[in-house]
Amino acid sequence: MPSHADAFADWLFEDLELNSTLFHVGQYCGVWQASTSGHRRASFHVVLHGHCWLHLPAAATRPARSAALAAGDAVFLLTDQPHCLSPDPQPPAAGRESGRSGQMRPLDAPGHEAPDSLGLACGFFEFKSGLDDLVLGLLPDHVIARRDQPTQIGARQIFELIRAEAQLDPHAPSSLIARLTSILFIYTLRALDSNDELSPCFWALLRRPAFVPLIAAIVATPGERWTTASMADFVHMSRARFCKLFAELAGQPPAQFVTLVRMKFAASMLSTGASTPDTAEQVGYQSESAFAQAFKRVTGLQPGAWRRTAGESARGALH
Structure with missing residues (x-):
């Protein structure tokens, strides 16, 4: 396995x-x-x-x-x-x-x-x-x-x-x-x-059994309402302890990790031609403009530009 x-x-x-x-x-x-x-x-x-x-x-x-x-x-x-x-x-x-x-x-x-x-x-x-x-x-x-x-x-x-x-x-x-x-x-x-020499990062979370189900759930359902409070409840920790331990292990706050997972999922959807509103909804954004701002902050491109670039690359690969 x-x-x-x-x-x-x-x-x-x-x-x-x-x-x-x-x-x-x-x-x-x-x-x-x-x-x-x-x-x-x-x-x-x-x-x-x-x-x-x-x-x-x-x-x-x-x-x-x-x-x-x-x-x-x-x-x-x-x-x-x-x-x-x-x-x-x-x-x-x-x-x-x-x-x-x-x-x-x-x-x-x-x-x-x-x-x-x-x-x-x-x-x-x-x-x-x-x-x-x-x-x-x-x-x-x-x-x-x-x-x-x-x-x-x-x-x-x-x-x-x-x-x-x-x-x-x-x-x-x-x-x-x-x-x-x-x-x-x-x-x-x-x-x-x-790896015993691992510095703080996402992978360090995988060494803690308490965090593994949470990480798997976020990756599987990025559109869920993953707030700091709901994530802390998921791992049965107080909010303060959860945030402190997560940041120490991962080197970033939990909200940033959720955003990164969502943007990766969104990039994959857009690359296959999904519309911006559908993609925003699938990754948990009620506002299309808020999603577009977050996507550009992570990738450097607006969702529409990402979709067009992916389509051009796919067409170029066929020639």
């Missing part, structure tokens, strides 16, 4: 297209520091061989962090944030967290890697749906996929394919690496409910 994280990962990525691009692939030796920050895009690092450290300075929802990485581990940074990878377990000085030093060179042949070298594939990804803010609002700011996690058996197979592709031609990295990394990311999300 799929885990709660499996089911919610499938729901979250339904109708979404994840697009990854490869930045570079190769290896570092000696003293070096690598980073993909500063490009205003979400990014990833996949460790092909060797060991290194990920350094993240403190952020609003978490303290500074340094994490050891080994071959088969992957890091997904869901926002453009200061960070670096280096062979040093000590983080760089303040203000230098995103610095780059050393030179990446082509990968050595398998089995012939230098003892102090690190093989790395790095790139960027985005959600090609206009729902970036919605998706990112439900996820932590970074995720580390560990090769040795029991839930990552499928991910280990994807990693082996990435490593094989990386070794094909050191001068012309395979574009397939980016596509394989997109698949690896989905496996990573499915392992979030067992």
Whole structure:
């Protein structure tokens, strides 16, 4: 039976297209520091061989962090944030967290890697749906996929394919690496409910049995009148305790989560040609104008514009 994280990962990525691009692939030796920050895009690092450290300075929802990485581990940074990878377990000085030093060179042949070298594939990804803010609002700011996690058996197979592709031609990295990394990311999300390193986000709620039925109910019936009071009653908590615990776990208030779920449901309806009034009613809005304002705030488009864009994309795919 799929885990709660499996089911919610499938729901979250339904109708979404994840697009990854490869930045570079190769290896570092000696003293070096690598980073993909500063490009205003979400990014990833996949460790092909060797060991290194990920350094993240403190952020609003978490303290500074340094994490050891080994071959088969992957890091997904869901926002453009200061960070670096280096062979040093000590983080760089303040203000230098995103610095780059050393030179990446082509990968050595398998089995012939230098003892102090690190093989790395790095790139960027985005959600090609206009729902970036919605998706990112439900996820932590970074995720580390560990090769040795029991839930990552499928991910280990994807990693082996990435490593094989990386070794094909050191001068012309395979574009397939980016596509394989997109698949690896989905496996990573499915392992979030067992990830002890998870920062506050939607997935943290799935670890609390009291919240799982509520989350399932909101996703199944977004048009219900989900007020703070009704949600607190659903989980048999006082309103104050419910709001405090929800925000601590999810990193956002419950009302914001309900809005995100509703807008995702609405986007799916509009993409299939549903009218704005029907969509508004299905996601719990009595006022069409209030729905349109909320939808634009999340997606950047008015409902009608979203519907037209989806229709144009569908017609273009047929030609």
